[in-house]
Amino acid sequence: MLTITREVDQWIQIGEDLFVAPTDIDADGVRLYAKGRVLGGEEDGATFTKAADLNVGGELRLGPSVVITVVEVKGDAVRLAVQAPKHIGVHRKELVDQVKRARDDA
Numbered sequence: 001m002l003t004i005t006r007e008v009d010q011w012i013q014i015g016e017d018l019f020v021a022p023t024d025i026d027a028d029g030v031r032l033y034a035k036g037r038v039l040g041g042e043e044d045g046a047t048f049t050k051a052a053d054l055n056v057g058g059e060l061r062l063g064p065s066v067v068i069t070v071v072e073v074k075g076d077a078v079r080l081a082v083q084a085p086k087h088i089g090v091h092r093k094e095l096v097d098q099v100k101r102a103r104d105d106a
Helices: 093-106
Strands: 001-005 012-014 018-026 029-037 047-054 057-059 066-076 077-083 088-094
Touching: 001 018, 001 088, 012 077, 012 093, 018 066, 018 077, 029 066, 029 093, 088 093
Parallel strands: none
Antiparallel strands: 001 077, 012 018, 012 088, 018 029, 029 047, 057 066, 066 077
16 A cells, blocks of 8 residues: 545546546545546446545455555645555656656656
8 A cells, every 4th residue: 555645636646547636626526526437347448437425444445456545634634544455556646747858757
């Protein structure tokens, strides 16, 4: 499990095709938005979009093998725990984009 702190519209990329970001954060909780393709299970590869309003401790299940848990809400940021299979990368999307740009420039 990996924990990542995000602000509104800061994305987490899980694998190649799954993205999650908070769209609203307040003292009572967070609204998470997820989009992409299901990883694993009978719907593997199916596209989806999903939104959920969660309090601390709340979970957003994205298919059978990915779970996002709200760990802490602090000011304008939320700390999220991402549980995914070990072979699936979990990264801040801006870092993934930065690496791709560097490869393209090389």
